Amino acid sequence: DADVTQTPRNRITKTGKRIMLECSQTKGHDRMYWYRQDPGLGLRLIYYSFDVKDINKGEISDGYSVSRQAQAKFSLSLESAIPNQTALYFCATSDLDGGIRTQYFGPGTRLLVL
Amino acid sequence: GDSVTQMEGPVTLSEEAFLTINCTYTATGYPSLFWYVQYPGEGLQLLLKATKADDKGSNKGFEATYRKETTSFHLEKGSVQVSDSAVYFCALEYYGGSQGNLIFGKGTKLSVKP
Numbered sequence: 001d002a003d004v005t006q007t008p009r010n011r012i013t014k015t016g017k018r019i020m021l022e023c024s025q026t027k028g029h030d031r032m033y034w035y036r037q038d039p040g041l042g043l044r045l046i047y048y049s050f051d052v053k054d055i056n057k058g059e060i061s062d063g064y065s066v067s068r069q070a071q072a073k074f075s076l077s078l079e080s081a082i083p084n085q086t087a088l089y090f091c092a093t094s095d096l097d098g099g100i101r102t103q104y105f106g107p108g109t110r111l112l113v114l
Numbered sequence: 115g116d117s118v119t120q121m122e123g124p125v126t127l128s129e130e131a132f133l134t135i136n137c138t139y140t141a142t143g144y145p146s147l148f149w150y151v152q153y154p155g156e157g158l159q160l161l162l163k164a165t166k167a168d169d170k171g172s173n174k175g176f177e178a179t180y181r182k183e184t185t186s187f188h189l190e191k192g193s194v195q196v197s198d199s200a201v202y203f204c205a206l207e208y209y210g211g212s213q214g215n216l217i218f219g220k221g222t223k224l225s226v227k228p
Contacts, residue, residue: 004157033215042203042220043158058215090157100146100165101207103216105157 003027004106006091012112013081021076021109023091031094032074033103034058034066036087043090049074081113116141120204120219127194127226135189135222137178137204146207147171147180147187148216153200161189161202194226 003026013019023032034046045058047066055068063085067075078085091106121136139147146165150158162171167182176191187204204219 040220042218044218045215048215092158100163102160102163103158105150105159107155107157 004091004093004104006089006106006109008109009107010110012114014114015082017081019078019081019111021078021089021091021111023074023076023106024072025091025093025104026072027093027095027104028071029093029095029104030071031101032068033092033094034064034074034076035090035092036060036085037090037108038087046076046089078111078113081111083113086111086113116145116206116208116217118204118206118217118219120202120222122220123201123223125222125224127224129196129226129228130193131226133189133191133194133198133224135202135204135224137187137189137219139185139187139204139206141185141206141208144182147178148205148207149176149178149187149189150203150205150218151200152203152221158203194224196226196228199224199226 007022033048035043037043044060049055049068052068065077089109092103094103117140119138148163149161151161152158162173164171164180169180178187178189201221201223203221205216208215208217
């Protein structure tokens with residue numbers, strides 16, 4: 001499985017602050033993703049990247065931006081955090097496994113915006 | 115558009131009970147289907163997958179069969195253990211404008227009592 005790490009694991013911030021969540025992976029997978037998880041809503045896709053020069057908006061990209069600094073690194077930024085961005089954020093990578101594109105998730109970052 | 119609907123939880127069972135978590139989907143074409151599991155405090159892990167009608171995915175005693183006629187992919191286990199307590203997500207691979215992305219259900223929390 002991909003070794004996907006996320007930093008920080010927990011973060012408390014105040015409304016209006018800019019914060020960055022970082023994700024790195026060690027398996028050389030081409031695609032990377034950012035999701036947020038809210039109780040009762042499942043996972044929703046924020047941004048995804050097919051490679052360093054190919055970044056795409058997901059279902060709920062408003063208020064977020066991303067940077068793919070290298071194949072192994074994909075950062076998510078909240079330019080001006082607001083309380084309804086309080087959620088659990090997951091980074092994921094994907095690779096073809098037996099012809100099926102399978103996703104591998106990091107451990108998550110729990111964000112609280114006060 | 116494509117979507118996944120899974121039974122709402124929480125589901126509480128006694129150890130060694132039979133488990134079924136229902137999942138139905140709406141999709142154009144024939145998507146691949148997945149079950150992911152999220153243990154407390156962790157990211158999602160792939161549990162099993164199926165790529166075409168009548169395929170059965172299986173892992174760790176869990177099974178799910180891709181039923182095209184009923185557009186379903188129900189998760190089953192014959193005898194659950196306390197260690198199976200987790201949140202289970204059904205997902206389909208979406209081919210719209212972004213090949214290989216996943217659409218997740220809202221998740222079903224399972225609690226198994228000794």
